[in-house]
Amino acid sequence: MYIDYSRLCPAPMSDFLEYMLSIKGRSEKTVSEYFLDLRTFYRFMALRYKLCSESDEFNDIDINVITLDVLKKISIMDLHAFVGFIDRERNNSNRTKARKIACLRSFFKYLYSIVKLIPSNPAVDLETPKKNSRLPVALTLDESKSMLSSIKGSNEKRDYAIIILFLNCGLRLSELIGINIDKIKGDTLTVVGKGNKERTIYLNDICIKAIEDYLAVRPDAKPGHENALFISNRRTRFTQRGVQHMVEKxxxxxxxxxMHYSPHKLRHTAATLMYQYGHVDIRTLQELLGHESVSTTQIYTHIDKKQLRDAVKINPLNDETT
Incomplete structure (x- = not known):
């Protein structure tokens, strides 16, 4: 759904958000997070520069008081103060702080280098806190089989196809609900990943069979949703929340x-199973999951399409049958 940020925030924040969406190709979800992060920053700066009453509730502070003249005055010390605020007052984790700092860097780079509205970039030397390393949570092979065995009911074919795609191909939730029927070609399907970038998913035998079994019973969709692979009970494209509820069930x-499992944890499970049981190298796994390159040199590493197909075929769940 399109969001008109000019109604929610002042320029140049709204211009920056539109730039990130339309020029840089960031997803609507990512730009929405940028908006929330910048709104928090604007409210903090309104307090710091005494542009609002100290008695105002933080969430009620008007961000329109942060004009271009105010943005021109912001220094690295102001940014350090903001990082301290989200650390102590908002209890943000290092990972969340790193995301907000990345947002500020992009925003001030835009103001200074792209549209040239400020005399200097205060965020150019803003450091990022070390992220807490977290091991991905994943189901074991036995837990994965148990989950597949639990799928019953009137939507069994649809739900089984969804779970089997998560567990075998490592799809993101947004990629899965966005699958269109006309993008399935033999043992491949094309999805739109992060940054609105298309990538090819290679299907193993169990995925192909699960999709075929579902298509045989798939209900007719409402106008405008005919091309969606996965249809809800309302005969519209299955939503993210609908899939989340189904997975939780x-x-x-x-x-x-x-146990803190979610559709994203099923993506971790697919990667873990292929790595543990399929002896898939990290570079191939990175390509399969649609991750950005881990280093500049790996951009030039060639991954043969047969190797990608073979990596999916050796997922141990490919031997399971419905």
Whole structure:
């Protein structure tokens, strides 16, 4: 859904958000996060520069008081103060702080280098805190089989196809709900990943069979949703929340609720299973998951399409049948 940021925030913030969306190709979700991060920053600066009453509730502070003249005055010390604020007052993790700092860097780079509205870039030397390393949470092979066995009911074929695609191909949730029927060609399908970039997913035998079985019983979709692969009970494209609810239901039915699993954890599971059981090298796995390159040199590493197909085929769940 298109969001008119000019109604929610002043220029040049709104211009920056539109630039990130239309020129840089950032996803609507990412730009929405930029908006929330910058709104928090604007409110903090309104307090710091005494442009609002100290008695105002933080979430009620008017961000329109941050004009271009104010932005021109902001220094690295102001940015350090903001990082201290989100650390101590907002209890942000290092990972969240790093995201907000990245947002500020992009914003001030835009103001200074792209549209040339400020005399200097205060964020150019803003450091990023070290992210807390977190091991990805993933289901074991037995837990994955248990979850697949729990899928029953009137939407069994659809739900099974969704879970099997998560567990075998490592799709992102946004990629899965965005699958269109006309993008499935034999053992490949094309999805739109992060940054609105298209990438090719290679399907193993169990994925192909699961999709075929579902298409045989897939209900007719409402106008405007005919090309969507996965259809909800309302005969519209399945939503992210709908998939999340469905995943949570089968996790509970297989005794795995309360373990912080989610559709994204199923993506981690696919990667873990292929790495543990398929002896897939990290570069191939990176390509399969659609991650950005981990280093400049790896951009030039050639991954043969046969190697990608083979990596998906050796997922141990490819041997399971419905």
């Amino acid at each position: 089968y996790l509970a039915e297989s005794g795995l609720s309360g």
